[in-house]
Amino acid sequence: MTAEIHLLHGDRPPSLDPMMALVAADMNEVNSVILDRMQSEVPLIPELAGHLIAGGGKRMRPMLTLACGKLLDYPGRRHCKLAAAVEFIHTATLLHDDVVDKSDLRRGRKTANLIWGNSASVLVGDFLFSRAFEVMVEDGSLKVLKILSRASAVIAEGEVNQLSAQRRIETSEDQYLAIINAKTAELFAAACKIAAVVAERDEATEAALDAYGRNLGIAFQLVDDAIDYVSDAETMGKGVGDDFRDGKVTLPVILAYARGDAAEREFWQLAITGHRTSDEDLAHATSLLHKHDTIADTLARARHYGQRAVDAIGGFRASQAKATLTEAVAFAVARAY
Amino acid sequence: MTAEIHLLHGDRPPSLDPMMALVAADMNEVNSVILDRMQSEVPLIPELAGHLIAGGGKRMRPMLTLACGKLLDYPGRRHCKLAAAVEFIHTATLLHDDVVDKSDLRRGRKTANLIWGNSASVLVGDFLFSRAFEVMVEDGSLKVLKILSRASAVIAEGEVNQLSAQRRIETSEDQYLAIINAKTAELFAAACKIAAVVAERDEATEAALDAYGRNLGIAFQLVDDAIDYVSDAETMGKGVGDDFRDGKVTLPVILAYARGDAAEREFWQLAITGHRTSDEDLAHATSLLHKHDTIADTLARARHYGQRAVDAIGGFRASQAKATLTEAVAFAVARAY
Numbered sequence: 001m002t003a004e005i006h007l008l009h010g011d012r013p014p015s016l017d018p019m020m021a022l023v024a025a026d027m028n029e030v031n032s033v034i035l036d037r038m039q040s041e042v043p044l045i046p047e048l049a050g051h052l053i054a055g056g057g058k059r060m061r062p063m064l065t066l067a068c069g070k071l072l073d074y075p076g077r078r079h080c081k082l083a084a085a086v087e088f089i090h091t092a093t094l095l096h097d098d099v100v101d102k103s104d105l106r107r108g109r110k111t112a113n114l115i116w117g118n119s120a121s122v123l124v125g126d127f128l129f130s131r132a133f134e135v136m137v138e139d140g141s142l143k144v145l146k147i148l149s150r151a152s153a154v155i156a157e158g159e160v161n162q163l164s165a166q167r168r169i170e171t172s173e174d175q176y177l178a179i180i181n182a183k184t185a186e187l188f189a190a191a192c193k194i195a196a197v198v199a200e201r202d203e204a205t206e207a208a209l210d211a212y213g214r215n216l217g218i219a220f221q222l223v224d225d226a227i228d229y230v231s232d233a234e235t236m237g238k239g240v241g242d243d244f245r246d247g248k249v250t251l252p253v254i255l256a257y258a259r260g261d262a263a264e265r266e267f268w269q270l271a272i273t274g275h276r277t278s279d280e281d282l283a284h285a286t287s288l289l290h291k292h293d294t295i296a297d298t299l300a301r302a303r304h305y306g307q308r309a310v311d312a313i314g315g316f317r318a319s320q321a322k323a324t325l326t327e328a329v330a331f332a333v334a335r336a337y
Numbered sequence: 338m339t340a341e342i343h344l345l346h347g348d349r350p351p352s353l354d355p356m357m358a359l360v361a362a363d364m365n366e367v368n369s370v371i372l373d374r375m376q377s378e379v380p381l382i383p384e385l386a387g388h389l390i391a392g393g394g395k396r397m398r399p400m401l402t403l404a405c406g407k408l409l410d411y412p413g414r415r416h417c418k419l420a421a422a423v424e425f426i427h428t429a430t431l432l433h434d435d436v437v438d439k440s441d442l443r444r445g446r447k448t449a450n451l452i453w454g455n456s457a458s459v460l461v462g463d464f465l466f467s468r469a470f471e472v473m474v475e476d477g478s479l480k481v482l483k484i485l486s487r488a489s490a491v492i493a494e495g496e497v498n499q500l501s502a503q504r505r506i507e508t509s510e511d512q513y514l515a516i517i518n519a520k521t522a523e524l525f526a527a528a529c530k531i532a533a534v535v536a537e538r539d540e541a542t543e544a545a546l547d548a549y550g551r552n553l554g555i556a557f558q559l560v561d562d563a564i565d566y567v568s569d570a571e572t573m574g575k576g577v578g579d580d581f582r583d584g585k586v587t588l589p590v591i592l593a594y595a596r597g598d599a600a601e602r603e604f605w606q607l608a609i610t611g612h613r614t615s616d617e618d619l620a621h622a623t624s625l626l627h628k629h630d631t632i633a634d635t636l637a638r639a640r641h642y643g644q645r646a647v648d649a650i651g652g653f654r655a656s657q658a659k660a661t662l663t664e665a666v667a668f669a670v671a672r673a674y
Contacts, residue, residue, distance in 0.1 A: 040497075042494050042497045043501075044497050045497055092463075099456070099459055118437075119436070119500055122433050122437060122459055123493055123497045124493075126489075126492075126493040127490060127494055129463070129466065129489075130486055130489035130490035130492075130493055133486035134486045136486075137479060137482045137483045145470070145482065146471075146474045149467060150471055152463070152466075153467035153471055156460055156461075156464035157382065160379045160464060163381070164380075164381050
């Protein structure tokens with residue numbers, strides 16, 4: 001099913017383990033920076049930030065910065081500090097997302113807003129966001145600052161756009177793609193691209209890593225949105241059907257609505273506006289998704305973007321780093337199975 | 338009552354009008370930058386941001402940047418763009434503050450969170466905050482970026498600290514000062530200091546403007562906290578007694594608690610923890626503040642910091658700009674009357 005992605009790891013299931021092993025030493029340094037820079041004399045800040053940062057995330061984005069550094073044989077240490085800044089930006093957006101979505105669970109654990117309240121989540125998110133910029137300013141590259149300040153604005157824009165599209169069943173695939181490009185793929189792209197900046201490579205290299213990260217990010221989000229209808233709380237760390245109940249119009253729904261008959265469309269209209277959200281309604285929705293193959297087709301779309309990610313770094317010479325970046329794509333698109 | 342502040346404006350009441358007149362042309366440019374840079378393809382962003390930004394604020398912080406530019410005879414235009422960034426940071430914190438405080442009114446108008454909901458306020462705040470950094474990166478001064486990224490982190494830290502102190506009657510005057518220094522005075526200080534940076538003045542000048550802004554900010558917040566117990570919705574733009582009902586322990590209360598007998602302390606304990614918040618309780622609280630002169634003494638503290646602000650710029654030669662900066666202090670401390 002992932003055969004379209006040209007795999008380098010033979011018969012075992014794709015995994016992030018090889019990438020983690022490759023960057024383990026650098027990641028230790030990233031973790032030190034994270035722990036050091038999330039400190040504050042106000043105890044609630046490290047307490048709340050630590051819950052999320054230490055709470056079992058994959059560190060996907062900083063890992064990409066580090067792996068791209070390896071890909072470019074970057075000999076310096078600057079990317080470790082910047083990778084920590086990227087993780088701070090990501091953590092800040094998660095804290096604010098959970099407030100916006102009124103989430104109770106993330107990665108299988110209680111969310112910060114559930115434990116400490118919305119106010120603390122908003123303000124500690126602001127702190128982490130500001131701290132990310134302080135760390136970038138210490139590094140001193142205006143080019144990196146430009147990439148990540150722009151990414152932050154685009155992410156927020158994407159989140160507002162998503163909020164505006166919520167409960168609107170007429171959302172198009174193009175609008176949906178614009179939203180996930182902004183809210184998810186932009187930071188993946190920036191995380192990869194800054195490795196090229198610190199390694200002082202040419203614009204073509206920057207563009208290649210941007211394209212790798214961006215397409216991986218889109219694939220990643222497409223699979224996430226599919227998983228929301230097929231997984232359960234244990235594998236996903238959040239409840240199945242969350243998007244459905246929140247009235248989030250993701251690609252599986254967009255396709256099912258487009259392919260549905262009048263009765264089905266009326267059901268989707270009621271469901272997405274919050275008038276059909278029982279467990280039976282969710283079961284009916286899921287049956288419609290399967291009837292029209294929209295989970296499978298969402299995953300096919302994900303493989304398309306995954307393949308583009310792999311091809312974006314096709315020009316780099318073969319290396320262990322390139323192999324792990326390729327396998328990360330295969331892992332991202334294989335998660336649903 | 339404001340006689341301790343050495344006034345230059347004779348017998349008329351102190352006003353911000355002379356400062357506004359002095360910087361009017363520059364402020365037009367700031368407003369253009371603000372309007373231009375709050376645009377987005379996502380319509381909700383300019384809609385919500387415009388409500389607050391166009392909603393009759395005094396533009397106190399950017400005005401200070403501009404007036405300090407005049408004080409230093411800065412001939413350039415960079416400070417206009419940076420003043421817009423300062424206003425964006427301020428607006429982002431207001432949007433998030435109103436979510437944290439569940440406010441319904443600001444400057445006499447409905448708050449954005451009341452109209453568009455908490456989610457939109459959080460996310461548009463994030464957008465404005467990111468946009469502020471984009472604007473600063475365009476300016477290109479790492480020194481300005483350092484000052485304002487640090488200020489942003491300190492503000493967020495102060496807000497979290499305030500949240501932790503909320504409903505804790507044992508908050509000390511020192512803790513309170515640390516909170517208002519962070520949440521209010523830090524951005525006043527930064528707004529003034531960056532004028533010295535763009536004008537390429539020495540560190541002593543930076544420090545003088547930092548001290549001016551910081552002490553003005555503390556005075557400003559002290560008076561705000563006094564006004565919360567003496568004003569009404571019309572003059573203040575928010576309801577009287579908001580801090581009381583929110584369990585915010587401000588200086589008038591800290592002093593009344595310290596000077597009160599056992600029965601009064603028990604009342605404060607119950608009130609601040611949210612168990613005595615009726616209109617009668619507020620009337621009783623206000624009577625206790627007056628009994629112990631704590632409104633008057635809070636305003637006396639404000640005049641102390643106001644005087645320090647005036648003296649911090651004492652070394653600059655006499656000029657119209659210096660006169661307006663001095664009068665701004667007198668205005669800030671005279672607002673309660």
